[in-house]
Amino acid sequence: MTLPLLESHxxxxxGPDPAAIANCVGECLACASACTVCADACLSERDPxxxxxxxxxxxxxxxxxxxxxxxxxxxxxxxxxxxxLLRACEQACRACADECGxxxxxxxxxxxxxxxxxxxxxxxxQLRDHLVGAGE
Amino acid sequence: MTLPLLESHxxxxxGPDPAAIANCVGECLACASACTVCADACLSERDPxxxxxxxxxxxxxxxxxxxxxxxxxxxxxxxxxxxxLLRACEQACRACADECGxxxxxxxxxxxxxxxxxxxxxxxxQLRDHLVGAGE
Amino acid sequence: MTLPLLESHxxxxxGPDPAAIANCVGECLACASACTVCADACLSERDPxxxxxxxxxxxxxxxxxxxxxxxxxxxxxxxxxxxxLLRACEQACRACADECGxxxxxxxxxxxxxxxxxxxxxxxxQLRDHLVGAGE
Amino acid sequence: MTLPLLESHxxxxxGPDPAAIANCVGECLACASACTVCADACLSERDPxxxxxxxxxxxxxxxxxxxxxxxxxxxxxxxxxxxxLLRACEQACRACADECGxxxxxxxxxxxxxxxxxxxxxxxxQLRDHLVGAGE
Numbered sequence: 001m002t003l004p005l006l007e008s009h010x011x012x013x014x015g016p017d018p019a020a021i022a023n024c025v026g027e028c029l030a031c032a033s034a035c036t037v038c039a040d041a042c043l044s045e046r047d048p049x050x051x052x053x054x055x056x057x058x059x060x061x062x063x064x065x066x067x068x069x070x071x072x073x074x075x076x077x078x079x080x081x082x083x084x085l086l087r088a089c090e091q092a093c094r095a096c097a098d099e100c101g102x103x104x105x106x107x108x109x110x111x112x113x114x115x116x117x118x119x120x121x122x123x124x125x126q127l128r129d130h131l132v133g134a135g136e
Numbered sequence: 137m138t139l140p141l142l143e144s145h146x147x148x149x150x151g152p153d154p155a156a157i158a159n160c161v162g163e164c165l166a167c168a169s170a171c172t173v174c175a176d177a178c179l180s181e182r183d184p185x186x187x188x189x190x191x192x193x194x195x196x197x198x199x200x201x202x203x204x205x206x207x208x209x210x211x212x213x214x215x216x217x218x219x220x221l222l223r224a225c226e227q228a229c230r231a232c233a234d235e236c237g238x239x240x241x242x243x244x245x246x247x248x249x250x251x252x253x254x255x256x257x258x259x260x261x262q263l264r265d266h267l268v269g270a271g272e
Numbered sequence: 273m274t275l276p277l278l279e280s281h282x283x284x285x286x287g288p289d290p291a292a293i294a295n296c297v298g299e300c301l302a303c304a305s306a307c308t309v310c311a312d313a314c315l316s317e318r319d320p321x322x323x324x325x326x327x328x329x330x331x332x333x334x335x336x337x338x339x340x341x342x343x344x345x346x347x348x349x350x351x352x353x354x355x356x357l358l359r360a361c362e363q364a365c366r367a368c369a370d371e372c373g374x375x376x377x378x379x380x381x382x383x384x385x386x387x388x389x390x391x392x393x394x395x396x397x398q399l400r401d402h403l404v405g406a407g408e
Numbered sequence: 409m410t411l412p413l414l415e416s417h418x419x420x421x422x423g424p425d426p427a428a429i430a431n432c433v434g435e436c437l438a439c440a441s442a443c444t445v446c447a448d449a450c451l452s453e454r455d456p457x458x459x460x461x462x463x464x465x466x467x468x469x470x471x472x473x474x475x476x477x478x479x480x481x482x483x484x485x486x487x488x489x490x491x492x493l494l495r496a497c498e499q500a501c502r503a504c505a506d507e508c509g510x511x512x513x514x515x516x517x518x519x520x521x522x523x524x525x526x527x528x529x530x531x532x533x534q535l536r537d538h539l540v541g542a543g544e
Contacts, residue, residue, distance in 0.1 A: 001166050001252055005173040008244035010180040029165045030137050036209040037141040043327060044146040044211065048320045055315060056484040059331075064493065066202060067475035073172040075180065076464040078503045084496035085472065088489060095486045108144035116137055179463060184456045191451060192348040195467075200357065203339035212328040214367045220360035221336065224353055231350045273438050273524055277445040280516035282452040301437045302409050308481040309413040316418040316483065338474060345444040347452065380416035388409055 002026055002073075011075050016131055024127040025069045028089065031120035032065035035096060038113035045107065054099045054110065061096040061117060064089045068124070079131065086128040093121035138162055138209075147211050152267055160263040161205045164225065167256035168201035171232060174249035181243065190235045190246065197232035197253060200225045204260070215267065222264040229257035274298055274345075283347050288403055296399040297341045300361065303392035304337035307368060310385035317379065326371045326382065333368035333389060336361045340396070351403065358400040365393035410434055410481075419483050424539055432535040433477045436497065439528035440473035443504060446521035453515065462507045462518065469504035469525060472497045476532070487539065494536040501529035 003022035012018050039058035042051035068089040071082065097117035104111035139158035148154050175194035178187035204225040207218070233253035240247035275294035284290050311330035314323035340361040343354070369389035376383035411430035420426050447466035450459035476497040479490070505525035512519035 001248060002169050002173065005170055005177070005245055005248050008248060009173065009177040010182075025169060029169060033138050033161060033165060033205065033209065034141055036206050037138065037145065039331075040210045040328065041141070041145040043324045046146075048324060052315045052320060053484075056312065056482050057486065060479050060482060060484050060486065060489060062206075063475045063478045064489070067471045069169065070172050070198075070471045071468050073169065074176045074464050074468060076461075076468050076503075078465065078468065078499070081468060081472070081496060081499045081503055084492055084499050088492035088496050091486070091489045091492055095484075095489055109141055112137065112141050112144060176464065179460045184460060188451045188456060189348075192346050192448065193350065196343050196346060196348050196350065196353060199339045199342045200353070203335045206335045207332050210328050210332060212325075212332050212367075214329065214332065214363070217332060217336070217360055217363045217367055220356055220363055224356035224360050227350070227353045227356055231348075231353055273520065274441050274445065277442055277449070277517055277520050280520060281445065281449040282454075297441060301441060305410050305433060305437060305477065305481065306413055308478050309410065309417065312482045313413070313417040318418075334478075341441065342444050342470075345441065346448045381413055384409060384413050384416060 006073075009075070015075065015077075020127055020130050021072055024123045025072050027116075027120040027123035028065040028069035028072070031093060031116045032062045032069070034113045034116035035059070035062040035065070038100065038109045041107070041109040042103075051103070054096075054103060057092070057096040057099045058113065061092045064092040065120060072127075082131055083128060086124045086131075090121050090124040090128070093117040093124065097121060142209075145211065151211065151213075156263055156266050157208055160259045161208050163252075163256040163259035164201040164205035164208070167229060167252045168198045168205070170249045170252035171195070171198040171201070174236065174245045177243070177245040178239075187239070190232075190239060193228070193232040193235045194249065197228045200228040201256060208263075218267055219264060222260045222267075226257050226260040226264070229253040229260065233257060278345075281347070287347060287349075292399055292402050293344055296395045297344050299388075299392040299395035300337040300341035300344070303365060303388045304334045304341070306385045306388035307331070307334040307337070310372065310381045313379070313381040314375075323375070326368075326375060329364070329368040329371045330385065333364045336364040337392060344399075354403055355400060358396045358403075362393050362396040362400070365389040365396065369393060414481075417483065423483060423485075428535055428538050429480055432531045433480050435524075435528040435531035436473040436477035436480070439501060439524045440470045440477070442521045442524035443467070443470040443473070446508065446517045449515070449517040459511070462504075462511060465500070465504040465507045466521065469500045472500040473528060480535075490539055491536060494532045494539075498529050498532040498536070501525040501532065505529060 006018035100110040100114035142154035171194040236246040236250035278290035372382040372386035414426035443466040508518040508522035
């Protein structure tokens with residue numbers, strides 16, 4: 001639903017590609033949701049002490065993805081903010097994917113979360129290329 | 137992706153139906169996203185003064201839906217909190233749907249947002265019935 | 273700083289008391305911050321398995337308090353939403369205070385967090401009385 | 409309250425200075441709150457069309473500051489994420505301060521919000537120097 005909404009925005013013409021924005025917003029929302037569930041699932045594992053770092057990267061990633069989805073939904077046009085935020089989100093997704101990857105064989109929620117994080121990390125990188133490539 | 141994640145949660149058995157939770161989480165995320173874009177689109181309309189109340193209900197609804205999606209993703213089990221939160225989210229969705237409905241003929245983003253809000257409002261009500269009906 | 277800002281709002285006259293709103297916003301922000309640190313501190317304790325429920329109530333409470341502070345900062349005027357949201361926030365604060373109270377003798381962060389939660393719970397209740405007492 | 413909480417964290421020794429973290433968290437929370445009120449106050453001004461860009465920078469800044477306060481409250485230790493996030497938050501605060509500065513003579517909420525944003529921007533920059541200066 002994000003794409004038709006962005007396409008109905010009065011200022012959608014002449015700006016960044018709505019499909020590229022909508023794709024990244026969708027990835028951020030899916031990743032935030034995956035990380036929030038994964039953090040809670042980690043807490044229920046038999047040895048939560050071994051999952052502490054994973055829980056932290058999950059929570060950080062969820063917060064970054066939520067903020068990124070919101071900022072991307074606005075036509076604020078501050079490229080320096082978007083550039084730094086997409087970098088931060090990409091890094092948080094990568095850190096979480098790497099950590100979840102260490103537990104993916106044992107815990108299916110970590111395997112699924114790793115997948116969501118890698119996909120979102122890629123989407124952030126692509127959107128950053130698209131926005132920076134388009135010039136100020 | 138929320139449903140397979142919830143199904144991989146170690147405590148998913150014996151609790152509320154993961155499909156019912158996943159459905160409501162998905163509706164909340166979609167509604168939060170719709171409201172965030174709609175608020176920004178309203179700002180770009182020719183007469184933003186006439187959209188002020190709509191922007192406010194959009195922003196409130198986005199905040200409530202985001203918080204609800206997060207809390208629903210945890211196995212905290214505090215029924216009084218879930219009950220009140222789902223009520224609040226349902227009311228915020230309804231208030232926003234009613235306000236967007238007033239502009240739906242003029243602005244496509246309001247028509248789409250109204251739809252997302254009604255759908256999320258219904259999902260919150262159904263989940264509340266499910267959770268309360270299941271007993272403490 | 274919240275009070276002078278609310279007092280500089282063009283519509284602050286004739287509405288709810290800015291000091292009552294500012295007080296509750298301040299409590300919500302302080303409580304959200306306390307809960308976020310407490311959740312992370314619980315993860316670092318020697319036996320995180322015993323802190324799992326505390327971490328969950330911390331995270332829920334932080335999410336509710338953050339959303340409540342935001343919604344209270346707007347003049348959306350939807351009393352049914354505010355009433356349900358303040359109830360939900362009050363309940364989440366109480367649930368977290370009760371759980372942190374169980375660990376307050378062992379962990380200073382839980383003692384401090386319990387205090388922040390009780391104080392915020394009271395502020396939510398008082399504001400709800402004020403807003404509902406003031407009529408629609 | 410953030411400082412005593414951070415000092416009660418089991419891992420607070422050997423990490424970044426809790427006072428530096430607590431200061432930046434406090435600035436982020438105050439700035440997020442100022443921006444949320446300022447956005448709503450802008451909507452109530454006689455000519456909201458002239459405040460559209462200000463409302464957008466307010467909302468972006470509030471989202472970034474909220475996420476930054478949360479991530480800073482955890483001992484996740486991912487320096488690349490913190491570095492990029494503090495940069496993004498600093499840029500969002502600066503963009504909002506510059507925009508609010510344009511309206512500071514007319515609207516007291518913009519003057520107060522500009523002040524909160526400049527102060528938070530400085531705090532983010534200082535903390536980034538502190539964290540990066542401390543090595544990996």
